[in-house]
Amino acid sequence: MQLLELGSNMGIWDWDLEREIKWWSDRFYALLGYQPGEITASYDTFMGLIHPEDEKGVLMAFESHLKNNIKFDVQLRLRRKSGKYFWYRCQGQSKKNEKGEAIRMAGSLTDINDYKRAEYEREVSRKNLASFVKHAPAAVAMLDKDMDYILVSDVWLKDYKLEGSVIGQNHYEIFPEIGDDWKEQHRLVLEEGKVLTNNKDKFIRADGSVQYLQWEIRPWYQSDEIAGIIMLTNVITDIVKNEEALKKKNKQLKELAKKLTSQNTQLEDYAYITSHNLRSPVGNITALLNLYKSDPTPENLDFALTNITESANTLNQTIDNLSELFTIKKEIHKKRINLNLEEILKQTMASISQEIKSKKAIIEYDFSQATHVHFPKAYLESVMLNLLTNALKYSSPKRKPHIVFTSKNSKKFTTLTCTDNGLGINLERHGEKIFGLNKTFHRNPDARGVGLFITKAQIEAMGGTINVESTVDEGSTFTVTFLNTH
Amino acid sequence: MTNTPKVALVDDDIIYRITTKKLIEHKQLANEVMFFSDGEEAIDFLRLKQNTPTDLPDIILLDINMPVMDGWDFLEEYILLKPKIGKSIMLYIVSSSVSKEDIIRSKKISAVTDYIVKPITDEDLATLFESI
Known part of the structure; x- marks a missing residue:
């Protein structure tokens, strides 16, 4: 038995169950920190060294080994001489008599403290x-x-x-x-x-x-x-969504800035023309008075009176136009109603039937694609009137005016077009200015250039657009889009 | 310079044209007043008469806001034509515009002698014709 120990780290124990004699090898003692024989090798001594928490497990392992022949191999803590508990592995094997009773049991004890600590x-x-x-x-x-x-x-x-x-x-x-x-x-x-x-x-x-x-x-x-x-x-879903929302906001802001810039340009034009249109007749009145003062002939008096009257009329006209424009700017939230295009066109034609007759104009329409628009009534009447009078006013003397209205519907917009065979406009030269206030491109005594500016203002105030395509001496097509709001 | 200068009024406002003409004639400042109702009519005339200086005006009174071809567009064409014309012509802008931008813009064009805000008075006219 002692030989077995040599070179290994095992302590050996031997237990004679019949005579109740227990033997521990020197190494066994040493593993527990004792000199050989320093404590009595006995069952009670051993049980006394076992950590209270491990006691039950060891007893159960003994029992199942002796009764059911299950291998005895337990890990347990034993109290060393120093008083500290260390981890050990205890293995054993019993020998039985012919009746199957265990008479002797022997085994080994190994220090597994380092292993246990590492495992822990x-x-x-x-x-x-x-x-x-x-x-x-x-x-x-x-x-x-x-x-x-x-x-x-x-x-x-x-x-x-x-x-x-x-x-x-x-x-x-x-x-x-x-x-x-x-x-x-x-x-x-x-x-x-x-x-x-x-x-x-x-x-x-x-x-x-x-x-x-x-x-x-x-x-x-x-x-x-x-x-x-x-x-x-x-x-980062929230961050990405915020980013997207921010991009969208940014885009909206840019669009708004664009709209504001365009409105500002409109306002500048408006201020400029206002100044011009008010100053011109006033200047004329002053000049006419000057003329009469410096050369007070009856002829000049007559001339001055006639033209002061005309200048006053022009002033009145200008002021009327201006107040109409003010009204548009103010009434952006004008009520939209569902309007029948055919009805409005017929009303408009009736209101200027004299002009249509004198020009011998042929007016046709096809509103079958879109019968209605959702728009303020007064505005649609004004838009129709301006499109129609514009087409009549700039008709070509070479041919009978032929004016065609059509409509179309898409998901977002209803489109109204007005095509004429009139003088046409040189768009390369006047393209940007055509909807400006008081821009006229013809030597026509009626051309005051207010109509298209007002039309544009009314349409844009309601979220729509107006565009023109034209060829000189062939005719023009005006395209109006109305925002569908329902 | 001629003792009987010619003046061209380029303006769409007929009341202005006649009133100014009457004033000029009354003051005997010129013996001929030509009328053009927009820039295009005026530039076409100058082109046509560029080789016969005696038919050309000595003074042009140019409006800015006119239909068809406005004062600025006229000036662009006029600057190109000027070197080919065998006559020195004084050009005044006479406009109802008091816009600073218009005035500054006109000062940058060397072909423009001065900018006069309407209405033009007989004193203004007298000064213009003295400078010939």
């Missing part, structure tokens, strides 16, 4: 890691080579709306929506050890909802071998 430390560090990951303020998951979950953070569960524990479950079973592109990236990590990142990735979930992710995936190693994958993700 591993356990602590595993628990620490698990706890660290669980409470990490980020979505973290650690998976094995088969993509089964090992550790996961609470944020991960929350971010991906996962219920209960996912440990041990497969990533692709939890996320069946993961496509081949991501699987390929996982493969690159697991097989080639790549570290991959993405700053903005779209993740369409199984329920159709969309998440935006920022992620990093990298391998983790065990004894220099890739043992799995660590995923760190950041759900």
